[in-house]
Amino acid sequence: MTLLFQLLVNGLIVGALYGVVAMSFVLIYKASRIVNFAQGEFLLIGAWTCWWLLTSWQLPFWLGFPITLVFMLAFGVILQVVVLRPMIGEPIISVIMVTIGLSIVFQAAMKWMFGVFAKPFPQIFAHATMNVFGLQVQTVYVVSLGISLLIMAGFGWFFKYSRLGLAMRATAFDQQVAQSLGISVRQMFAMSWAISAMVSAVAGVTVGVVNGVSSALSFFGIKVFPAVILGGLDSVIGAVVGGLIVGVLENMAHYLDSQWLNWGNMYEIAPFYVLIVILMIKPYGLFGTKDIERV
C-alpha cells in the first residue's frame, strides 16, 4: 500500500511536470498552429545550458538558472524567426517535418557537445530527500511541484489579465482580426516560442537535477503527446489535466505490472495505448474543440 501511495505521489509530481511541458506545447500550437516535435529538445537544451553554466563556469544556481532562462528566451525567438517563419502557410506535413528535423539536429548536437552519458547536476539543495506525510520524496520534486504550480498560475494570470497574453489569445482566435486591431502577429509568434522554450527549460532543469542530464530528457517531448491528446491540442487547462493523468497513469501501470502482470516496460508504453484508444473514441481528444468544416 505504501508503494501504491508512493507511486501515486510520484505520478502527480511527474505529471505536473508533464503538464508544464504540455502547456508550453499547447501555447505554441494555439498561437501559431505549429506542432512542435522539438519540445523535448527544449528541455534538453535548457538542462544542458544550466549544467554547463553551473559546472564549467562554477556559477551559483541562483545566477546560472536565470541566465539559462534568458538564453532560452533568445533561443526561442531566433528559432522562430529563422526556421519557422518561412514555413508559415506551408502544408501541415512540411511544418511537422521541419520540427522533427529540428529535434534530430538538436539532439545530435547536444550529444556531440556534451557526450552520451548522463551527467549529474552539482548539488543544489542541502537535503536530497524530504519527509512528506511519512513518505521520502526528493526535495527537488517538491520544489518542482511548487514551481509547476507557480508556472500554471502564472500562465493563468498572463492570459487573463496581461496585455501581451490577451494579444496572444486574440492572435490564436483569429489572426486577421488580431492584425487589424494592431497586434503584431509576428511578434506574438516569436513570443509564444520564447515563452514555450523558457518554460520547457524550467522543466528540463528540474528533471535534470533529479535524474542527471542526458538525451533521455528529450523523451519528455514524446510523452507530451499522450498528455495533449488527452487534453485536446488547443486547451491549456486540458494540457495540465492531461499531464497529470499521464503521470499518474504510467505509475499505476507500473504498479499493476510490478505486482501482478510482470510484462515489463509498462511505465513507458501504457500512455501510448491509452492514446490510441482515446483517439479511436474521440478523434479530437477529450477537451479539444471539434473542427467543423464548412464548404
Next chain:
Amino acid sequence: MANVSIIPSGDFKTSYASDTTIFPTKTSRNFAILGVLLLLACPAFMDRYWLSLLIQIGYLGIAALGLNILVGFTGQISIGHSAFFGFGAFASAWLNNRWGVPVALAIPLAGVLTTGVGLIFGVPAARLKGLYLAIATLAAQYILQDFFGRADWFTGGTAGTIAEPLTVFGFAFDTDERYFYVVLVAMVVMYILGTNLMRTRDGRALVAVRDHYLSAEIMGINLTKYRTMSFGISAFYAGIGGALYAHYLQFVSVENFTILFSIQFLGMIIIGGLGSIMGTLMGTAFMVLLPELMQAATKLVSGTAIDTALNLRENIAFLREMSIGLVIILFLVFEPDGLAHRWKQIKAYWKLYPFSH
C-alpha cells in the same frame, strides 16, 4: 505526330489512354529500359561495397514508395513506417524459421501479414487527420517497437533472430552479387505496381482524397475505405522492403527500427518529392549516399584545424544524425517539391535550351 520521340512542346493528348501512359514518349521508355539493363550489368564491374549500397537503395526504396503512396498521394502522415518495415523483416524470418515456409514465399507473405497490421492501425487512422494522425502513428511506432522487444516467440527478443538466405531450386542468393538481382527484380516489380496503381480508379481516388477530401467524399469516394486502404498498401510495401532487408543481412535485431529510422523514411520522400514515384527512388538514393558524402567530406578536412577542433572522427555518428535533420529542413525550406521537381526543371531547361523564355 504519333511517333514523336522527343517531348512535344505542349499537351496534344487526344485520348485518356495517352494521358495515363507510364512513359510519355518512346525515348523515356527506352531510357528506363536502358537504365535497368545497365543495373543488370552492375555486379560485373562494381565492387562489393557499392553493390551493398545499391541493394540498400533497392529495399529502402520499396518501403519508401509505400510511404509515399500514403503521405504523398493520399496525404496521410505516418511517423511509424520503420515499425512496419521491421514487422515485415521479423515476419518473413519467423515464417521461414517457425513454419518452414520457403523464403521465396515468405517474403510476399510477410508483406501480407504486415498489411494486416497496417490495417489494424489504419482503422483508427481513417478517422483522424493531420496532427492527430501524426501522433497516432507515433504511438503505433512505440507500441510496435515495444512489441518487438517483448515477443520472444516472434522476434527472438533482445537477442534478435536469424533469417535464412533466399534459396530458389537449390540456388542460394547469399552473396551481394546474387542478392542484387533479387532486389532489382523486386524493386522493378513493386515500382511498376505502384505506378500502375496510380493510373487506376483507386489510385485517382487516393489523390482526390489528398487534394480535397470533402470534395472527394461528395463525389462518392468512400473516405474511410481509401484511407484505410492506403495504410494497408503502405504497410505492404514496407513489409516487402523489410523482408528483403532481413534475408539480405540474414539477421534481424530489435534495436534497428527506431523513430529515427521512420524519420529517415519521411526524409527520403520529402527529398525525392511527395507524390512522385521516381522521386521516391531519387530521395532514397540521396539518403543512402548521404553518409558516404559525409564520410568523404570528413576525409577532406581531416588533419586541418576544423577536424581537430570538432573532433570529427569520434563524432561522425552525430554528424550523420545531424545531417539527416539538416537535409530535411533545408529541403523543406528551399526545395519543398523535392528532387523530382528539380529534375523536371533541368529537363525543361534543356528542352528550351537556347531560348528559355
